[in-house]
Amino acid sequence: MRKDNAGSKFMLVMLVWNIIFILSLIVSLEVLQEISGFDSGVLLSSPWFQIFYQLTVFMLPLAIWTLIRREPLKPSLPAQKLGSKNIIIIVALGFLLQPMMMMISGISALFFNNDVAAIMYTFQQQPFLLTLITVAVTPAVCEELVFRGYIQSKYRECTIRKAALINGLFFAIMHLNLQQFAYTFVLGIIFAYMVHHTRSIWAAIIPHFIVNATQATMARLVLAAGTPQYPDLAAEELLAALPVSQEALAIIVMGIIALFLSPVIVILFMEFFKHNRERNAEMDYEASLLPTDQPTPTYVPGREQASIIDPYTIAVIALFILFIALTIAS
Numbered sequence: 631m632r633k634d635n636a637g638s639k640f641m642l643v644m645l646v647w648n649i650i651f652i653l654s655l656i657v658s659l660e661v662l663q664e665i666s667g668f669d670s671g672v673l674l675s676s677p678w679f680q681i682f683y684q685l686t687v688f689m690l691p692l693a694i695w696t697l698i699r700r701e702p703l704k705p706s707l708p709a710q711k712l713g714s715k716n717i718i719i720i721v722a723l724g725f726l727l728q729p730m731m732m733m734i735s736g737i738s739a740l741f742f743n744n745d746v747a748a749i750m751y752t753f754q755q756q757p758f759l760l761t762l763i764t765v766a767v768t769p770a771v772c773e774e775l776v777f778r779g780y781i782q783s784k785y786r787e788c789t790i791r792k793a794a795l796i797n798g799l800f801f802a803i804m805h806l807n808l809q810q811f812a813y814t815f816v817l818g819i820i821f822a823y824m825v826h827h828t829r830s831i832w833a834a835i836i837p838h839f840i841v842n843a844t845q846a847t848m849a850r851l852v853l854a855a856g857t858p859q860y861p862d863l864a865a866e867e868l869l870a871a872l873p874v875s876q877e878a879l880a881i882i883v884m885g886i887i888a889l890f891l892s893p894v895i896v897i898l899f900m901e902f903f904k905h906n907r908e909r910n911a912e913m914d915y916e917a918s919l920l921p922t923d924q925p926t927p928t929y930v931p932g933r934e935q936a937s938i939i940d941p942y943t944i945a946v947i948a949l950f951i952l953f954i955a956l957t958i959a960s
Contacts, residue, residue, distance in 0.1 A: 637784030638942035710829035724840030733884035742809035766843035794822035
């Protein structure tokens, strides 16, 4: 049977739509600024605009794509119950992984600018609940439904290693930011494994929310503590604002903390994988005892050795490189 390539096709469509949206927005704001003196920074730093952006860039293309293909979204979203043990492990990992993510982000900040930092100060002036909805709830739901939901479901014929790798790559590319590329790539792979083993999209939504919410909370605490020299930066962006010597020291500190936590993280992941292998084997056995006229599970990952590289994936990578090159040149 011919491979559909729906995952890479949709990624290409979504990336093109995102770039068109960004370029159209830039041109429109420049025109408005010339005509009326409109301050584009007010719009771009608005939490409501950031929520609108997430819905427009991720959920709107997904809705249109599935509608055109006459493909219901629900079967693409793994919905097995997590169970209390999984929830505890996932929450713990969501917190424990953050020093490593901050270290990776800090290393990237040595070479690339972080545009996200420019809008963080306005977020800190908003009600904290609105900030959480903007930077934690909306991205966790929208991005996970797209990447660990729809796109990952289209790589069922691949091994989880291949599916996670391409998922992390697509997730990193979609941020269109070299500074965020490395740690979003790593997070994308981790979240893909979590969803695969639990067969639940919540295994990615929960840690995604925890990572973003923790960063927003730390940024609010930093602001409340009175650090006027860096009032506009979230926790991970603070590394990018420090002088090089202090930034390097901060990266080293985060690295030491991450190294100290690594045995705990490894143990948790080992227990996570073991628990879910046993849990899934038991559920699959019980499902095999059902009468043949009963519906089969909607999410059963495959293990075939299918390729993750196709013309659409190559086009995605090429378009990303071109966009970054043009951004740097401008």
